[in-house]
Amino acid sequence: MALQATPYKISLDISDTDRGVYESVKFTVARHPSETELRLASRVLAYAMFYHPHLAFGRGLSDTDEAxxxxxDLTGEIQHWIDVGLPDAARVIKASRxxxxxxxxVYGNARLWREKVLPKFAHLNNVNVFVLPQNELAEIAEKLHRSTHWGVMISDGQLYISDGDEQVIVALECWHGEMPEASL
Known part of the structure; x- marks a missing residue:
């Protein structure tokens, strides 16, 4: 019998002073049976970082042709493709097209990925690469429950994630391109 995806009900109060985005959003995200807690937490943080009313989760792990x-947009055209993890250069180049x-x-031990993969697409102007630090991401992943409510403030390239009891500060590092900017 195949394992089922596990639904997570997420509520985010997003206050992104860098982009001028202030929204309270609720959504359900499915955790694929083979997906780690770190990857799920990375997807949720990416949702907050790039929030837009038309942003949606792709099937990702179960469909390699999706982000x-x-x-x-309303015409069905992809405006922004967002991947999490350590994708190979061919996937990044294909998505950029x-x-x-x-x-x-990016999350995890990415030093080797940065040295070997990033140079293969460094010439692309429409690609941005951001890094989530391992220790902070692990702490956030521990706080991600089947029903989660977080406040996420983004200011000067830092994410402040609060669950009401504690706050975790995540300093984003930009390895390629520019920090997210207003697109609303």
Whole structure:
């Protein structure tokens, strides 16, 4: 019998002073049976970082032709393709051709990926690469429950994630491109 995806009900109060985005959003995200807690937490943080009313979760792990997240306009055109993890260069290049904007949110031990993969697409102007620090991401992943309510403030490239009891500060590092900017 195949394992089922686990639904997570997420509520985010987003206050992104860098982009001028202030929204309270609720959504359900499915955790694929083979998905780690770190990857799920990365997808949720990417949702907050790039929030747009048309941003949606793709099937990601179960469909390699879809992004982890993507912004699709009302005509059905992909405006922003967002991957999380350590995608290979071919995937990044292909995605950069499918959307005017492509972002990668890297987590995990990415030093080797940075040395070997990033140079293969460094010439692409529409690709941005952001890094989530391992220790802070692990702390956030521990706080991600089947029903989660977080306040996420983004200011000067830092994420402040609060669950009401504690706050975790995540300093985003930009390895390629520019920090997210207003697109609303």
């Amino acid at each position: 982890a997240l993507w912004e699709i 499918r959307a005017p904007k492509m972002s990668v949110v």
